[in-house]
Amino acid sequence: MSWLKNTISTWIKVFNQVDSTEVNIDIKGLLRGKQAAVARAVNLVENQRCDHEDVIKRLLVTLGDMARPGRHIIGISGPPGVGKSSMISKLIQKYRADGKRIGVISVDPSSIKTGGALLGDRVRIEYDPQDQGVFIRSMSAGSSLGGLAYHTGRILTIFEAAFDVILLETVGVGQSESDIEYAADTVVVLVQPGSGDMLQFIKAGIMEIPHILVVNKADRKKRSATTFYDLKNAISLEDINGTGCSDGRGWQTKLVMTSVTENFGIGKLKGLMESHLGFLRGTNIDKIRRERSHLQAFTTFKEQFGNHGIKALGGQERILFLLEEARVTNSYTGAVLLFRKIYKIMNISAR
Ligand SMILES: Nc1nc2c(ncn2[C@@H]2O[C@H](COP(=O)(O)OP(=O)(O)OP(=O)(O)O)[C@@H](O)[C@H]2O)c(=O)[nH]1
Ligand SMILES: [Mg+2]
Numbered sequence: 001m002s003w004l005k006n007t008i009s010t011w012i013k014v015f016n017q018v019d020s021t022e023v024n025i026d027i028k029g030l031l032r033g034k035q036a037a038v039a040r041a042v043n044l045v046e047n048q049r050c051d052h053e054d055v056i057k058r059l060l061v062t063l064g065d066m067a068r069p070g071r072h073i074i075g076i077s078g079p080p081g082v083g084k085s086s087m088i089s090k091l092i093q094k095y096r097a098d099g100k101r102i103g104v105i106s107v108d109p110s111s112i113k114t115g116g117a118l119l120g121d122r123v124r125i126e127y128d129p130q131d132q133g134v135f136i137r138s139m140s141a142g143s144s145l146g147g148l149a150y151h152t153g154r155i156l157t158i159f160e161a162a163f164d165v166i167l168l169e170t171v172g173v174g175q176s177e178s179d180i181e182y183a184a185d186t187v188v189v190l191v192q193p194g195s196g197d198m199l200q201f202i203k204a205g206i207m208e209i210p211h212i213l214v215v216n217k218a219d220r221k222k223r224s225a226t227t228f229y230d231l232k233n234a235i236s237l238e239d240i241n242g243t244g245c246s247d248g249r250g251w252q253t254k255l256v257m258t259s260v261t262e263n264f265g266i267g268k269l270k271g272l273m274e275s276h277l278g279f280l281r282g283t284n285i286d287k288i289r290r291e292r293s294h295l296q297a298f299t300t301f302k303e304q305f306g307n308h309g310i311k312a313l314g315g316q317e318r319i320l321f322l323l324e325e326a327r328v329t330n331s332y333t334g335a336v337l338l339f340r341k342i343y344k345i346m347n348i349s350a351r
Contacts, residue, residue, distance in 0.1 A: 025044065030161060031066060031161055031162065032162075033163055034132065038159075041158045044056060045059070057336070063158055063160075064157050064330030064332055064333055066161040067330075068160065068161065068164065071166065072164065072277045073160070073168065073186070074168070074184055074186045074188060075186070076167055076168065077172050077189055077190070077210075078172075078189050078191060078192075079171065079172075079192060079195070079197070081192075083216040084169045084171075085106065086260040087216065087258070088167050089125050089127065092125070092126075092127050092134055094267065094270050095164075096131065096133055100163075100165050101163045102133065102165045102167065103165075103166045104167045105155055105159070105167070106136065106168075106169040107139050107168070107169060107170045125169075139151060139152065139155070149296065149299045149300045150304065153331045156168075156331075168183060168184060182292055182296045183296055183331070185280055185289070186211050186212065188212045189213055190214045191215050192216070194227060196230075198213070198231065202235070209235065209253045210253065212276065213231055213255045213256075214258055215227050215257045216258050216259070217259060217260075217261075218262075218264070218265060224257055249288075251276065251279055254272045289329070292331075293330055294324060294334055297323055297328065297333075297334025298319055300334075300338075301338040301339070301342075312345055319338065322338075323337065
């Protein structure tokens with residue numbers, strides 16, 4: 001664990017410069033996923049107190065370099081009520097049985113403009129509150145200063161240093177409203193049996209096909225079988241055109257039927273998610289993650305400065321080039337780099 005030793009000593013150097021009585025965070029505990037330490041870091045970042053901004057920056061930059069190499073970030077998205085939270089509750093049990101530590105970020109759909117179907121039967125993610133290995137954070141777009149991608153990126157930076165598996169629940173199909181799927185290694189989309197939306201999206205070529213497509217509520221047998229085979233055909237048609245790989249890297253989209261209520265297919269889903277991580281490890285996962293952090297930094301920047309800001313920095317391609325040139329690996333650091341550049345152009349001093 002020499003990476004851990006090195007990063008801890010880096011951190012101690014950085015942290016020594018900070019008044020640690022004021023922001024007393026147990027970094028070693030955080031790296032072991034200790035609830036209290038993670039909660040304290042998350043609160044510090046979420047409260048966004050101006051007088052803590054300097055410490056927050058140092059904390060995030062340092063934690064960004066401490067991301068657990070074996071981590072797996074999984075985006076779970078799908079339309080309102082499809083069963084995302086129910087599925088996450090089951091996945092938590094399975095990962096805990098493997099001894100993995102889990103962090104969950106759940107984005108509240110009622111706060112997102114178009115996804116806000118507030119269903120009466122919406123469930124909360126279930127977990128054992130005594131279990132030190134699970135940490136859940138719900139977020140709403142409305143409550144976060146500075147935009148959702150910005151906010152999620154910051155919490156994610158903490159989670160990546162603390163947990164083995166990070167699940168992101170977002171409402172949306174494919175490209176989510178909040179774009180936070182840019183953060184995920186593996187994108188899983190849940191589909192309702194009998195809903196033709198996904199099929200239409202695939203056929204029209206207007207969405208990126210996720211790494212794993214799940215027909216949930218497969219206890220509704222007839223409807224789910226039809227949906228399953230329709231999707232299977234749609235995906236294999238895509239393959240004939242040579243575009244069936246969801247990310248252009250050779251991964252073939254996987255399709256699985258699950259039922260949370262009847263408890264089937266969930267182990268298979270977990271197996272597919274793990275095999276996708278294995279696939280990524282077999283390619284250049286560091287480069288993929290670096291490029292993804294650039295896209296996330298870009299999204300955060302866009303969220304704050306819009307198209308004018310992008311234009312001022314020379315356009316998307318130029319921005320991505322700047323991030324790659326600086327070998328940015330942490331979306332938070334990337335966003336800060338872009339903010340500095342635009343402040344410089346605007347002649348505003350930035351710390
Ligand atoms: N029959 C059946 N019902 C399910 C299944 N999975 C979830 N549900 C039910 O579907 C409803 C919505 O489930 P949630 O887990 O809240 O769905 P969600 O996608 O997280 O919903 P939002 O967060 O509101 O978008 C609840 O009543 C669940 O009990 C399933 O496999 N079969
Ligand atoms: Mg939910």
